[in-house]
Amino acid sequence: xPNAVLAGIEVEVNDEGFFEDPTQWTEEMATELADIYGVPTxxxxxxxxxLHFMRQEFFEKGTGPTVRKLGKTSGVTVKELYQLFPKxxxxxxxxxxGIPKPRGCI
Amino acid sequence: xxxxxxxxxxKETEDAIKKxxxxxxxxxxxxxxxxxxxxxxxxxxGIEANLFFTFFGLDAIHKERQDHVKVxxxxxxxxxxxxxxxxxxxxxxxxxxxxxxxxEELDFPGIAEFVEMISxxxxxxxxxxxxxxxxxxxxxxxxxxxxxxxTVGEFYEMAAGGQIIFT
Numbered sequence: 001x002p003n004a005v006l007a008g009i010e011v012e013v014n015d016e017g018f019f020e021d022p023t024q025w026t027e028e029m030a031t032e033l034a035d036i037y038g039v040p041t042x043x044x045x046x047x048x049x050x051l052h053f054m055r056q057e058f059f060e061k062g063t064g065p066t067v068r069k070l071g072k073t074s075g076v077t078v079k080e081l082y083q084l085f086p087k088x089x090x091x092x093x094x095x096x097x098g099i100p101k102p103r104g105c106i
Numbered sequence: 107x108x109x110x111x112x113x114x115x116x117k118e119t120e121d122a123i124k125k126x127x128x129x130x131x132x133x134x135x136x137x138x139x140x141x142x143x144x145x146x147x148x149x150x151x152g153i154e155a156n157l158f159f160t161f162f163g164l165d166a167i168h169k170e171r172q173d174h175v176k177v178x179x180x181x182x183x184x185x186x187x188x189x190x191x192x193x194x195x196x197x198x199x200x201x202x203x204x205x206x207x208x209x210e211e212l213d214f215p216g217i218a219e220f221v222e223m224i225s226x227x228x229x230x231x232x233x234x235x236x237x238x239x240x241x242x243x244x245x246x247x248x249x250x251x252x253x254x255x256x257t258v259g260e261f262y263e264m265a266a267g268g269q270i271i272f273t
Contacts, residue, residue: 002112017113036113067150068215068223078226087152095113105143106214 006032011098018094018101022058025098033096039085046076047084047096054097064094064102125154125268127261132273133162134178135205135217141273142166142220149227154268157224158261160234163273164241167233167249172218177201218249225251230264232256 004013007028012020019025030051034041043051053074057065067090071078081089090102126148130141141157148155165171179185179192179201191197209216215223225231233248233255245255256264 004112013112067146067227069213071223071226078223079228082149082226082228088150090150092152105147106220 014100016101019098022055022097022099025055029098030096033098037092037095038087039092039096044084046080050074050076050081050084050089050093051097054093054099058097058099063104064090064097064099066090066102066104066106068106123148123153123269125265126271127156127158127265127268128271128273129158129160129261130163130166130273131160133165133175135175135202136177136182136184137273138163138166138175138217139209139220141271142217142224144271144273145229146220146224146227149224149229155224155227156230156232156264157221158232158234158256160237161240164233164237164243164248166217166221167231167252168243168247169218169249170247172221172249173216175202175217177205221249222251225249225253232261232264234258234261 003010011024054064085092094102128141128145145155145157159167176198179198230253235255235257238255
């Protein structure tokens with residue numbers, strides 16, 4: 001299992017770079033991850049809304065939300081999601097939010 | 107400094123698909139959804155996507171028809187019912203209702219909502235000029251977020267440099 005050092009702390013990630021243990025994540029790490037994945041920083045309030053919503057959904061349901069779910073319930077529209085995370089919101093936001101890769105076709 | 111080697115997706119790989127243009131040419135529920143799922147899925151992966159609706163596929167972007175798309179019950183061996191039974195009155199409606207129920211259970215969007223969501227993801231949504239002329243469809247009958255009614259030549263120009271998927 002490769003380890004990454006984010007915000008000075010060693011974290012475990014899987015082969016695709018997703019967190020093995022989402023509880024290791026901190027907001028400082030999110031900023032670093034955003035830089036790594038080319039999401040413009042500083043992150044905006046809307047970015048944070050999405051990231052916290054994703055983590056909340058993950059801890060409640062065991063899996064990150066789909067883009068549709070995000071668009072319907074996070075308070076950020078689908079259009080905005082694609083502006084915030086242009087390289088594909090669900091997966092990219094999951095990476096930055098420190099949760100496992102969401103699996104779903106829609 | 108973070109070692110980015112453990113984050114493999116920060117590197118662009120050469121064989122990664124970067125752009126898809128998906129043609130939806132048929133008008134039954136089971137033939138419209140796959141194209142929509144592929145377009146939406148492409149955008150979710152950060153792949154550029156265009157949807158091109160032609161012939162009966164135009165029903166998916168026809169305001170009055172898009173939420174009344176039916177499952178084809180005749181000549182559809184995948185349904186595992188005899189062809190003669192598929193043609194009986196009400197069978198298509200019943201099958202459609204069943205399928206719609208399943209789709210809702212999975213929390214998948216209906217066609218109208220789905221196409222609009224795909225447009226919101228930044229995908230292009232286009233209608234085929236020849237088909238629009240053939241069926242006598244007015245531009246106002248189609249969804250408001252339509253990006254244009256285009257010719258096949260314009261479609262190829264738009265699809266340049268990417269993959270074309272015909273459904």
